[in-house]
Each structure stands twice: as structure tokens, then as C-alpha cells.
Amino acid sequence: MKRRTFIKGSMASAALAVAAGAGLLKPTRVLAADWPEAALSADQVDAAMQAAFGSGDVTDSGDVQIKAPLQAENGAVVPIQVTTSVKADKIAIISEKNPIPMVTVLDAGDGAGGLYSIRIKMGETSPVHCVVSSGGKLLRATQEIKVTVGGCGG
Amino acid sequence: MTTKMKIKTGNSGGYDVLVLAKHPMETGNRKDQKTGEMIPAHFIQTMVFSVNGTPVAQAHLNQGISANPLVGINISNAKPGDTVSVSWTDNKGESDSAETTIS
The missing domain is CATH 2.60.40.2470 (SoxY domain)
Structure with missing residues (x-):
């Protein structure tokens, strides 16, 4: 049972890492220099x-x-x-x-x-x-x- | 994305520089009609106008500017033979530029 939850948890965090890597979780506003x-x-x-x-x-x-x-x-x-x-x-x-x-x-x-x-x-x-x-x-x-x-x- | 530039003699002297940039200028408040998800903001932030490589003006825009922005300024101290260039960057780091020589 413990092993099962562990695998579930690690798969979820892996998916999150992939999403972050693909730019899905990046903030939408990346500032150019000196934009007011x-x-x-x-x-x-x-x-x-x-x-x-x-x-x-x-x-x-x-x-x-x-x-x-x-x-x-x-x-x-x-x-x-x-x-x-x-x-x-x-x-x-x-x-x-x-x-x-x-x-x-x-x-x-x-x-x-x-x-x-x-x-x-x-x-x-x-x-x-x-x-x-x-x-x-x-x-x-x-x-x-x-x-x-x-x-x-x- | 393409950027076009036109130069004509200004009504009150100098040269009018007109720049048309192809850009969606998303506000970030719109929903995708198919998926129902918000479309992230995507807009040009800064447009730099230069004469012979020296910046003369910077236009800062935000999401309140129409799609495919058409921006015009007047440069009073340019002369024939000068190279006018414009370059822009948006909030996703994309950029483009255009260049014309005054004839």
C-alpha cells in the first residue's frame, strides 16, 4: 500500500516537472528591460x-x-x-x-x-x-x- | 511575425515613420472558445526606433493596443541617406526588426 502511494506521488510530481519544463507554469509576464x-x-x-x-x-x-x-x-x-x-x-x-x-x-x-x-x-x-x-x-x-x-x- | 516600415515626409517637417508589426496583442482576459481556458497575455512591450543605430525614441505598449499595432512617430532631424530601424520585443521574449533608408 505504501509503495503504491509512493509511486502515485512520484508520478504526479514528475508530471508537474514536465509541465514546468514545457513553460506551462511560467509566469505570463517576462519583463523586457526598462518596460515601465x-x-x-x-x-x-x-x-x-x-x-x-x-x-x-x-x-x-x-x-x-x-x-x-x-x-x-x-x-x-x-x-x-x-x-x-x-x-x-x-x-x-x-x-x-x-x-x-x-x-x-x-x-x-x-x-x-x-x-x-x-x-x-x-x-x-x-x-x-x-x-x-x-x-x-x-x-x-x-x-x-x-x-x-x-x-x-x- | 513580420514587421513593415514606411517613411514619408512629415506634414510639419521631418519624416514620419510608420511601423506595422504583425502581432496578436492578447490581453490575457480572453477565453479560448473551444477549450474554455484563458489565453495568456502576449503583447509587444517595447519598440525602439533608431537613426543610424542611435536610439531616438522608445514606444512602450501594453495589452491595450490593438492587434497588429500600427505605430507612427515623427523624426525631425533625419536627412536623406539616413537608415531608420525599428526593433521590438514582447513579453514572451520574441522580437523582430525592420530597417529602411530614407531616399
């Missing part, structure tokens, strides 16, 4: 802002422009284009009601940062903020985008 995990996995806008910019103190500004549809037929693909006349060193796009609101951060070096365009997923109708950090100041533009069919879930 705190900002891009925070589920609150404020926490994401703190993590990305170290401050939540933003001013609405006309120097940041958003080009995006007023109504998106398909929430899985919502094109957003941010242009700015100031010298940007970071551009972040936040869809307020997404499970993870901050969807992307662009770190711009010299000569880049005047334009950033990307297609985002939106779960439901929500304001979309584009925050530009320039010389320690945070500038923001906001547009409400209506979504008729959500982009999350399947």
Missing part, C-alpha cells in the same frame, strides 16, 4: 500618472492636439494621433475606463516626439487623455470617444 511596468499595469489613472511622470499635476493645453474619431464603430481598433508643438520627452495615452487605463508611453529623444500615432483598444465609451511631458510640465488634451462595440473580451 508600474505605469502600464496600474488599474487607476492616478497611480499610472504617478508611476509614469512622478506627478499627477496636469494642465489642459492647446499645444497638444488629438486626432481621433468622435465615434468608433469598433472598439478593438481606435486610431489615435497626438501632435504637439512643444518639445515632448514623454507622451502617454490614457483611456479612462479601460481595465488598464494607460495603454502606451512614448519616450522621445532628440528630434522625435512631435507626433505619435497608434491604434488602441477601448472597452466602452470613455474620455481619452493624451498627456505630454515637456521640460517638467505636464500638458494634456482630452477627447471623448464613443464606442458602440467594445474591444475587450471575445
